[in-house]
Amino acid sequence: MNRQFHVQTLLNLFLFLIFVIGSFFIVSSEIQGYQNIHDSITQEDELMTPLAYMNTKLKAYDQRDMITLVELENVSCIKLSDESSSTYIYYRDGYIQEISVADDYIPLLDEGEKLFEVDSLKITLQQQLCHVYIEKHQQSRELSVYLHS
DSSP states (O other): OHHHHHHHHHHHHHHHHHHHHHHHHHHHHHHHHHHHHHHHHHHHHHHHHHHHHHHHHHHHTOSTTSEEEEEETTEEEEEEEOSSEEEEEEEETTEEEEEEEETTOOOOGGGOEEEEEOSEEEEEEETTEEEEEEEETTEEEEEEEEOOO
C-alpha cells in the first residue's frame, strides 16, 4: 500500500508538471501574439497620426488662396496663410516640421518645430485636390483632401 501511495503521488506530480508546462507554453504564445498586435497597431498609428494632423491643418485653412506649395531653401513646403500669419509644413532631416511666422517674414527652415518622425513626405496640390504621401518603416499611407473653396 505504501508503494501504491508513492506511485499515485508521482503520477499526480507528473500530471501537475504537464499542466504547468502546457500553461507556460500557452501564456508565452499569447504574449507573443499580443506583442505582434501591439507592434502592428503602433506602426499603423505612426502613419495615421501625421495624416490626421495634416488633414486637420488643411481643413482649417480651406479657403480660397490660403493653401499653396512653395519652395524654401530647395525644400518643398505647403504654406497655409491667413490674414496675419503663415504656417509652413515640410519634410527635413527625417521629420515633418512646422513653422509659423508673421506674413512679412521669410522663415529659415532650421527654425521649424519637429512634429513627426517619418521616412518621407510628399505633398502635391492640383487644382482643388491635395495629396499627402507619408512613408515610415517601408509602409506608406496616402491622404487626399478635397479643398472646397
